[in-house]
Amino acid sequence: MSNNKPMIIAHRGAKGMAPENTLGAFQLGLDQGCEGIELDIHLTADGEIVVCHDLTLDRTTNGKGRIVEKKLSEIKTLDAGSWFGDEYKGETIPTLNEVMDLVPDWIMINVEIKYAYEGQIEHKLLDLLKQRSRLNNVVISSFDHKCVRRIKLLEPEAKIGLLYQSNLLDPTAYARSFDVDVYSLHPYYQLLDAEDVQKATESGLYVYPYTANAESDLLRLTQIGVSGIITDYPGRLGALYQGR
Ligand code: G3P
Numbered sequence: 001m002s003n004n005k006p007m008i009i010a011h012r013g014a015k016g017m018a019p020e021n022t023l024g025a026f027q028l029g030l031d032q033g034c035e036g037i038e039l040d041i042h043l044t045a046d047g048e049i050v051v052c053h054d055l056t057l058d059r060t061t062n063g064k065g066r067i068v069e070k071k072l073s074e075i076k077t078l079d080a081g082s083w084f085g086d087e088y089k090g091e092t093i094p095t096l097n098e099v100m101d102l103v104p105d106w107i108m109i110n111v112e113i114k115y116a117y118e119g120q121i122e123h124k125l126l127d128l129l130k131q132r133s134r135l136n137n138v139v140i141s142s143f144d145h146k147c148v149r150r151i152k153l154l155e156p157e158a159k160i161g162l163l164y165q166s167n168l169l170d171p172t173a174y175a176r177s178f179d180v181d182v183y184s185l186h187p188y189y190q191l192l193d194a195e196d197v198q199k200a201t202e203s204g205l206y207v208y209p210y211t212a213n214a215e216s217d218l219l220r221l222t223q224i225g226v227s228g229i230i231t232d233y234p235g236r237l238g239a240l241y242q243g244r
């Protein structure tokens, strides 16, 4: 194994061992030594930012329907933990504000914008991050590259990341073609090679592939020099670094 120790980033919290995107999953990630937390956000009907992967409540709660059609008070009555296991009964969908109460500010938070809600989420997110003095250690990523570009234009201090699943010919050239500064690349881990990583890091871009869980993949990504690894099993990655 190389001496590189990529940042351990807990995907939706320690998603492999706790109900994703809940405070319990984030706490478990912290307990397992993660240095970063990845999470997904949506807007409620009353304009609150909540942490959930899907547009709808159906898969991860005992509720139904679109998040954007529900008020926060209604969402807060739902159980977001029981589907994973009885020990997590009573977990709720957290607001991003609640996550920031839990997660110390030296832990990087990677906020993924799943949907821009006609640009509303960008303003709400920036207001919240400024109010909480978190701009410095939050990376805002999205598959919607126009959205993260708008974020950077609105707030030059914001750190933006490009998520992508295709095998881009030259991801660094693509990121550098933006008229704003891009902070990081977030490629699908299976399509990432050493040349892409070298070019990106030499250009000053951080590289955070998602979502690698098998030991062989964690080792390969470490060897090719990525900056961090988004994983459902932060403890597994930490164990690989033990004794090095
Ligand atoms: O941010 C990396 C990764 O979380 C993107 O995919 O579907 O898990 O949100 P998904």
Ligand code: CA
Binding pocket: 038, 039, 040, 112
């Ligand atoms: Ca995500």
